[in-house]
Amino acid sequence: MAETSKIQKTEEEWRHELTPEQYAILRQKGTEPAFSGALYQNHADGAYHCAACGAELFKSDAKFESGSGWPSFFLPADKSAIETHDDLSYGMRRVEVTCARCGGHLGHLFPDGPKPTGQRYCINSASLKFENKDKK
Numbered sequence: 473m474a475e476t477s478k479i480q481k482t483e484e485e486w487r488h489e490l491t492p493e494q495y496a497i498l499r500q501k502g503t504e505p506a507f508s509g510a511l512y513q514n515h516a517d518g519a520y521h522c523a524a525c526g527a528e529l530f531k532s533d534a535k536f537e538s539g540s541g542w543p544s545f546f547l548p549a550d551k552s553a554i555e556t557h558d559d560l561s562y563g564m565r566r567v568e569v570t571c572a573r574c575g576g577h578l579g580h581l582f583p584d585g586p587k588p589t590g591q592r593y594c595i596n597s598a599s600l601k602f603e604n605k606d607k608k
Protein backbone atom coordinates (compact mmCIF):
# COMPACT_ATOMS: atom_id res chain seq x y z
CA MET A 473 0.00 0.00 0.00
CA ALA A 474 1.18 3.50 -0.75
CA GLU A 475 1.47 6.08 1.97
CA THR A 476 -1.80 7.96 1.97
CA SER A 477 -1.26 10.54 4.72
CA LYS A 478 -0.91 13.89 2.99
CA ILE A 479 2.05 16.15 3.52
CA GLN A 480 1.42 19.88 3.63
CA LYS A 481 4.31 22.30 3.78
CA THR A 482 4.64 25.97 3.01
CA GLU A 483 6.46 27.01 -0.14
CA GLU A 484 9.16 28.45 2.10
CA GLU A 485 9.70 25.05 3.73
CA TRP A 486 9.87 23.33 0.36
CA ARG A 487 12.27 25.90 -0.96
CA HIS A 488 14.50 25.26 2.03
CA GLU A 489 14.41 21.46 1.73
CA LEU A 490 14.71 21.01 -2.03
CA THR A 491 17.51 21.92 -4.38
CA PRO A 492 16.72 24.84 -6.74
CA GLU A 493 16.22 22.36 -9.61
CA GLN A 494 13.95 20.11 -7.55
CA TYR A 495 11.96 23.13 -6.37
CA ALA A 496 11.51 24.46 -9.90
CA ILE A 497 10.11 21.11 -11.06
CA LEU A 498 8.27 19.71 -8.04
CA ARG A 499 6.72 22.97 -6.81
CA GLN A 500 6.64 25.15 -9.91
CA LYS A 501 5.83 22.47 -12.51
CA GLY A 502 9.03 22.93 -14.43
CA THR A 503 10.58 20.39 -16.79
CA GLU A 504 14.22 19.35 -16.91
CA PRO A 505 15.84 19.33 -20.37
CA ALA A 506 15.45 16.02 -22.24
CA PHE A 507 18.32 13.54 -21.88
CA SER A 508 19.77 15.56 -18.99
CA GLY A 509 18.40 13.79 -15.93
CA ALA A 510 20.41 11.49 -13.68
CA LEU A 511 17.90 8.63 -13.84
CA TYR A 512 17.04 8.61 -17.55
CA GLN A 513 19.53 5.81 -18.23
CA ASN A 514 19.27 4.10 -14.88
CA HIS A 515 18.66 0.36 -15.31
CA ALA A 516 19.30 -0.80 -11.76
CA ASP A 517 16.79 -2.88 -9.86
CA GLY A 518 14.93 -0.88 -7.24
CA ALA A 519 12.26 1.68 -6.49
CA TYR A 520 11.77 5.32 -7.44
CA HIS A 521 10.60 7.55 -4.61
CA CYS A 522 9.32 11.11 -4.57
CA ALA A 523 12.32 13.42 -4.12
CA ALA A 524 10.19 15.74 -2.00
CA CYS A 525 8.36 13.43 0.43
CA GLY A 526 9.91 9.99 -0.07
CA ALA A 527 6.71 8.17 -1.11
CA GLU A 528 7.33 5.18 -3.38
CA LEU A 529 6.08 6.09 -6.85
CA PHE A 530 7.47 3.64 -9.42
CA LYS A 531 9.34 0.35 -9.56
CA SER A 532 12.22 -0.45 -11.88
CA ASP A 533 10.34 -3.36 -13.49
CA ALA A 534 7.86 -0.87 -14.98
CA LYS A 535 10.58 1.39 -16.44
CA PHE A 536 11.10 1.25 -20.20
CA GLU A 537 13.06 2.96 -22.94
CA SER A 538 10.72 5.52 -24.42
CA GLY A 539 13.36 7.47 -26.36
CA SER A 540 11.84 10.66 -24.96
CA GLY A 541 14.81 11.68 -22.84
CA TRP A 542 12.97 11.33 -19.51
CA PRO A 543 12.54 8.35 -17.21
CA SER A 544 9.44 6.53 -18.45
CA PHE A 545 7.22 4.00 -16.71
CA PHE A 546 4.17 2.09 -17.90
CA LEU A 547 2.72 1.67 -14.40
CA PRO A 548 2.96 3.40 -11.00
CA ALA A 549 4.05 1.39 -7.94
CA ASP A 550 0.50 1.75 -6.66
CA LYS A 551 -2.31 3.62 -8.33
CA SER A 552 -2.99 5.53 -5.12
CA ALA A 553 0.61 6.81 -5.10
CA ILE A 554 0.02 9.30 -7.90
CA GLU A 555 -2.72 11.68 -9.00
CA THR A 556 -3.53 12.94 -12.47
CA HIS A 557 -4.88 16.34 -13.50
CA ASP A 558 -5.86 17.97 -16.79
CA ASP A 559 -3.13 20.36 -17.87
CA LEU A 560 -3.98 22.88 -20.58
CA SER A 561 -0.81 24.96 -20.24
CA TYR A 562 1.41 25.89 -23.21
CA GLY A 563 -1.49 25.45 -25.63
CA MET A 564 -1.46 21.68 -25.20
CA ARG A 565 -3.92 19.27 -23.69
CA ARG A 566 -1.91 17.03 -21.41
CA VAL A 567 -2.38 15.02 -18.24
CA GLU A 568 -0.19 16.14 -15.36
CA VAL A 569 1.09 13.55 -12.87
CA THR A 570 1.61 14.56 -9.23
CA CYS A 571 2.66 12.76 -6.06
CA ALA A 572 -0.51 11.88 -4.15
CA ARG A 573 1.21 12.39 -0.82
CA CYS A 574 2.80 15.84 -1.19
CA GLY A 575 1.27 17.21 -4.39
CA GLY A 576 4.68 17.58 -6.05
CA HIS A 577 4.74 17.82 -9.84
CA LEU A 578 6.33 14.72 -11.38
CA GLY A 579 5.69 14.92 -15.11
CA HIS A 580 2.98 13.94 -17.58
CA LEU A 581 1.03 10.86 -18.63
CA PHE A 582 0.65 9.94 -22.30
CA PRO A 583 -1.47 7.16 -23.84
CA ASP A 584 1.33 5.84 -26.08
CA GLY A 585 3.14 3.47 -23.75
CA PRO A 586 3.93 -0.21 -24.23
CA LYS A 587 1.88 -3.23 -23.27
CA PRO A 588 0.34 -4.23 -20.94
CA THR A 589 -1.00 -0.79 -19.92
CA GLY A 590 -0.40 1.37 -23.00
CA GLN A 591 0.49 4.19 -20.61
CA ARG A 592 3.64 6.29 -20.54
CA TYR A 593 4.41 8.11 -17.31
CA CYS A 594 7.01 10.63 -18.46
CA ILE A 595 8.73 11.72 -15.25
CA ASN A 596 11.47 14.21 -14.42
CA SER A 597 14.60 12.66 -12.90
CA ALA A 598 14.77 15.59 -10.49
CA SER A 599 11.39 14.60 -9.02
CA LEU A 600 12.66 11.12 -8.18
CA LYS A 601 15.03 9.53 -5.71
CA PHE A 602 16.17 6.04 -6.67
CA GLU A 603 16.60 3.40 -4.02
CA ASN A 604 18.66 0.42 -5.09
CA LYS A 605 17.10 -2.90 -4.15
CA ASP A 606 20.36 -4.27 -2.77
CA LYS A 607 20.83 -1.36 -0.38
CA LYS A 608 18.96 -0.93 2.84
Ligand code: FE
Binds near residue numbers: 524573574575
Ligand atom coordinates in the same frame (compact mmCIF):
# COMPACT_ATOMS: atom_id res chain seq x y z
FE1 FE B 1 5.79 13.43 -2.78
